[in-house]
Amino acid sequence: MIVLLLVALGVSALIQGVSAYRTALNETDQIFDYQMLQMAFSLRGGVGRGTVTVPLAQNQSFDFLVQVWSIDGASVFRSPGEFLLPQRALLGFSEVSQGDKRYRIFSLQTPFEVVQVAQDLAVRHRMAGQLAWRTVLPIAWMWPILALLVWWVVSHALTPVSRVSAQLAQRGADDLAPIPADDLPDELQPLLASFNALLVRVSQAFSAQQRFVADAAHELRSPLAALKLQWQALHRADDADARALAIQRLGQGIDRASRLAEQMLQLARQDSPAAKALAPTRVQLGALCREAVVEASDAAQRRSIDLGVSECDAAEVMGQADALQVLVRNLLDNAIKYTPPGGRVDVSLTRQPDGSYCLAIDDSGPGIAADERARVFDPFYRGEGLSNTAGSGLGLAIVKSIVQAHGGQIQLLSSAQLGGLGVRVTLPSIPPTPS
Structure with a gap:
């Protein structure tokens, strides 16, 4: 139970991290798309008409890449970076790949120029991962404490179960007294009530079986004693008439004993679980x-x-x-x-x-x-x-x-x-x- 609960906590943290990452990525997409759109509109008509070229900066990284084209296809402005935006711009939002990187581009066309703003999608994924990690990190720090708490709670809750198990292990085969349920958890009360009811039924069946065996022994004693006396009478018979009478009585005694044994077997067979299961x-x-x-x-x-x-x-x-x-x-x-x-x-x-x-x-x-x-x-x-x-x-x-x-x-x-x-x-x- 402890292992399953700890695994459940770990899986919950993982699911929460994945959910937080997806939520953060969706929100960052919306925020950065809005920033790209605002940047493109702010650059509209503000860099001249095909007269300015900004040289590339060395060893510098930018989150956003900007490029402005004139209507005739000349480069008006390009921010520093190795990525060259496609000259044939697809207006609105689009995504392109270059090498092992993937960029999201927003293109805006004016009467005199085409403005393009691009961003490496790795920036968004990195930021979403950081936000997700910040969400999961407290759970990761709390996991050992939660593990100890779960272990203590489960062990404390199952202490009465261990006590009942020890009591049952020490009981004899003929001890069918009900188990006390004073300090057991409420979740185990129905189980213990059913078990005690089973003990009562087993005790009743055991008592009935003991009574049946005792009664059977008592009832068999008389016909067997009678058979022995009739057998002795048969040996002591002096003439044919006495021997015939003794044989007749012995046969009647055997018939009665056989009938008694047959009925006892019928009753035992009728009350057996095998007969009830047919x-x-x-x-x-x-x-x-x-x-x-x-x-x-x-x-x-x-x-x-x-x-x-x-x-x-x-x-x-x-x-x-x-x-x-x-x-x-x-x-x-x-x-x-x-x-x-x-x-x-x-x-x-x-x-x-x-x-x-x-x-x-x-x-x-x-x-x-x-x-x-x-x-x-x-x-x-x-x-x-x-x-x-x-x-x-x-x-x-x-x-x-x-x-x-x-x-x-x-x-x-x-x-x-x-x-x-x-x-x-x-x-x-x-x-x-x-x-």
Whole structure:
């Protein structure tokens, strides 16, 4: 920053010098042109008619050169100098070159003579350069002082930044406390506020991950212990019937553990940055719901549950087809699992007046108490009266994560039609493409 500021000061001084030189040159041109014009008019008719010749002076330099010609071309007057003005004068102002010099000439014609006044343009450039240098010279003298001042100001302003950097370097990996912003410059306050907000989000995500790992370890302990007991029971079985029962229970335990591991992976995958970074695609939600109902029909038949689709509008949403399939499948699994044998599960997909789509799944099961409907979305939480039913408490947590990722909403209600639980998932429709 210091180097860039000093370079900026130098460039500014250079630009100011060039501007001052051009301005001074323009002004000197106007002044000298006016002097040449006045000199020519003052010499008009004042040197005689072809009778006087002034000899050249030796070793003498003049800013202005004057030459007077008669009408017939005879030299009437010529000031000392080696430059000879052209006899064929171009009236008014003109410029000519001789050797490495360039002259500006003003020519005036009278009834009896032609007056020419010339000046070397180097005189004007030299005077403009002197004026420009006088403008830049104070800046050149002040440049070291400005450099020290810039260094002091920048170093003083960035001292809080160095302090914050040192604090961050000394922090541990688990220290996510906000950084104090008491003496930081106002320019850095928005950056620090955003950084502290990021620390808060990281802390929340870290805490959620720790809770998930702790809950997962607790939930895995029970099925693994049950598997070990069933394996021991299988080894202690004395007859074929006992061995068959032990094998059956071991298989059921393996199924429960596999289901728990699958749901944990689904939840972790849904919350991962990679899943959130996937580009959404067009998904036919109606076809996806019908396929999920067909897949769940075998489980419903085994429990003598009437599973059907009451209404299914053509619906197209933007999202991830695999995630939406997991959403519908988990809702159907929960409805079938918690509905008593001989019960009923209805599925409908309708378009709402605002253009969104509502997926409704109603069952004739026991439902969920109103004071527990918010908590059942927490991982591994199972409501009262459901502890005897096989499950891990991850189904609704996965569903909520998928709904939020798709910009939708989910509600748990009491089903007016069947008396059990009514789940309402609202997903936004695809906005029309502008023509």
